[in-house]
Amino acid sequence: MGQVTVRVGGYSHPVSCEDGQEAHLVSLAAEVDRRVHSVRSMGGQFGENRLLLLAALLLADEVHDLRIELSAARAGQPTADNPVLAERLTRVAERIEGIAAGLQRP
Structure with a gap:
């Protein structure tokens, strides 16, 4: 089992993954970190949990929009x-x- 340490929102997090998936996991964490920085740029004081929640909601919203677009594209x-x-x-x-x-x- 692979193990990597990712940095999100200025905090380090050790995470396990399948062997060979380490680079992919680091890439995913970098995407989450970009959303955390986006939330921080909006202003306000947020704790780590709140930052991660808001970043996750941003990502979930993007996934939702992409699913709608994909469904429409498949339907022509x-x-x-x-x-x-x-x-x-x-x-x-x-x-x-x-x-x-x-x-x-x-």
Whole structure:
């Protein structure tokens, strides 16, 4: 079993993980740490528990939004949050279909 020490919000935390997952875990902790710094930049005095809670809520909100976008993308629907991306993906898909059709011609 792997073991790493990660720093989040200025505190060190020893964490166990599966062998080979150490770098991934460090990367995840860095993402949480970015959210902690984001919460701190909003002002206010928060203890470590509160900082981690708010950072977790920010991450959960992002995951929620990504799930909605993924579901819409799988259903072939443009997302309300990013119609420009949806339009760009539609144009890319049309170009790919054109190239595929050209390859199928004798």
